[in-house]
Amino acid sequence: MSTIEDRLRDAMAARARTVPDDGLDHLRPAPRAARRRGAGTAAVAAAVAVAATAFTVVRLAHPSPAPSTSGVGVTSASPTLQVSIYLCGDTSPYRGCRKGAATEREKERVRQVMAARPDVAGVEFEDRRKAFENFRRSETNPRLLKVVTVEDMPESFRVRLTPGADHAAVARAASRLPGVSNVIDEACIRDGFARLGSGDGVVDGCDFNGGG
Amino acid sequence: MDRESLRLTALAPPAPPPETDLAGLYREHRVGLVRLAVLLVGDLETAEDVVQDVFARLQGRRRPLALTLAYLRTCVLNGARSVLRRRAVMLRRTQRSSDLADSAETAALLGESRREVLLALARLPRRQREVLVLRYYLDLAESEIAQIMRIGPSTVRSTTARALARLLRELGEDA
Numbered sequence: 001m002s003t004i005e006d007r008l009r010d011a012m013a014a015r016a017r018t019v020p021d022d023g024l025d026h027l028r029p030a031p032r033a034a035r036r037r038g039a040g041t042a043a044v045a046a047a048v049a050v051a052a053t054a055f056t057v058v059r060l061a062h063p064s065p066a067p068s069t070s071g072v073g074v075t076s077a078s079p080t081l082q083v084s085i086y087l088c089g090d091t092s093p094y095r096g097c098r099k100g101a102a103t104e105r106e107k108e109r110v111r112q113v114m115a116a117r118p119d120v121a122g123v124e125f126e127d128r129r130k131a132f133e134n135f136r137r138s139e140t141n142p143r144l145l146k147v148v149t150v151e152d153m154p155e156s157f158r159v160r161l162t163p164g165a166d167h168a169a170v171a172r173a174a175s176r177l178p179g180v181s182n183v184i185d186e187a188c189i190r191d192g193f194a195r196l197g198s199g200d201g202v203v204d205g206c207d208f209n210g211g212g
Numbered sequence: 213m214d215r216e217s218l219r220l221t222a223l224a225p226p227a228p229p230p231e232t233d234l235a236g237l238y239r240e241h242r243v244g245l246v247r248l249a250v251l252l253v254g255d256l257e258t259a260e261d262v263v264q265d266v267f268a269r270l271q272g273r274r275r276p277l278a279l280t281l282a283y284l285r286t287c288v289l290n291g292a293r294s295v296l297r298r299r300a301v302m303l304r305r306t307q308r309s310s311d312l313a314d315s316a317e318t319a320a321l322l323g324e325s326r327r328e329v330l331l332a333l334a335r336l337p338r339r340q341r342e343v344l345v346l347r348y349y350l351d352l353a354e355s356e357i358a359q360i361m362r363i364g365p366s367t368v369r370s371t372t373a374r375a376l377a378r379l380l381r382e383l384g385e386d387a
Contacts, residue, residue: 014326015326015330
């Protein structure tokens with residue numbers, strides 16, 4: 001089968017291909033004027049802020065707090081990871097979206113149900129434009145960047161959880177609501193990376209499809 | 213000799229047309245260098261900054277006698293190193309892990325198997341990662357890698373072997 005060398009070649013080539021030929025050039029000027037000293041620091045700050053990078057996740061990944069324990073000693077640096085609830089659009093291919101785009105009523109219901117949960121600290125709506133901005137910032141595939149428009153982006157709710165909350169339970173509950181296309185549990189993804197680091201398996205089951 | 217041409221010179225470069233020369237190099241190699249950098253630092257934005265910095269710096273007074281691709285690659289390697297160092301410091305200070313999580317969009321769009329490999333690569337010690345990138349992404353010969361990294365060919369060989377062994381361990385039997 002494929003050797004480690006082949007896998008490495010393939011993965012690196014694929015990652016490199018995601019760097020567009022010229023697609024992003026207009027975003028930054030050619031290096032005419034020399035940059036001030038310390039520009040590198042700004043670069044790092046920007047990178048850390050955006051940090052849609054698999055690389056950094058690894059450095060930070062640490063075991064998740066035990067799911068069910070009641071608010072005992074908050075795991076010190078426990079980050080507030082979100083559960084992202086994506087809403088059906090006109091063309092969403094998901095099972096839960098057969099009836100078309102989520103209605104205003106359905107959206108409001110998702111917000112209310114989530115906000116009412118004791119394990120939810122906050123619910124924020126992310127509209128298409130914001131989603132598109134995030135996408136432009138984190139996506140590196142030039143072909144995707146070229147064809148995807150604002151209208152292609154899904155609306156979503158970003159749900160912040162209280163420390164110690166059972167992420168999977170929240171995600172599963174959200175996925176059952178009408179108008180929800182799918183739900184992504186970011187903590188699950190992160191913990192998946194942590195497991196990966198300890199040689200214990202891969203990221204799996206972090207995506208809950210709506211309508212089921 | 214090769215090494216000779218790579219050395220930084222203390223002398224100012226002969227004045228005539230540095231700008232056009234550099235601009236040409238920029239046009240020709242920028243994307244390739246960004247691709248190299250992205251494998252070293254992990255994200256596009258930082259990678260572009262690293263390369264941008266390299267070219268910005270080259271406009272200053274410190275110039276090698278001959279601007280070669282190998283030299284540019286060395287610069288990118290160095291730039292990536294300092295970015296990673298600073299990033300590590302910053303992370304220790306701020307402890308804000310949530311800011312650094314993969315976005316849901318990215319996670320959903322990336323392929324699992326390749327991401328596994330890239331993650332394992334990112335976890336390697338700096339030098340091991342660099343050797344693998346130069347060897348298996350750029351397909352460079354041992355001697356060229358030695359030149360770019362400024363280490364001996366035998367070190368390249370042993371580092372590569374250690375890096376591959378470690379990757380294998382991290383990725384498990386299925387690799």
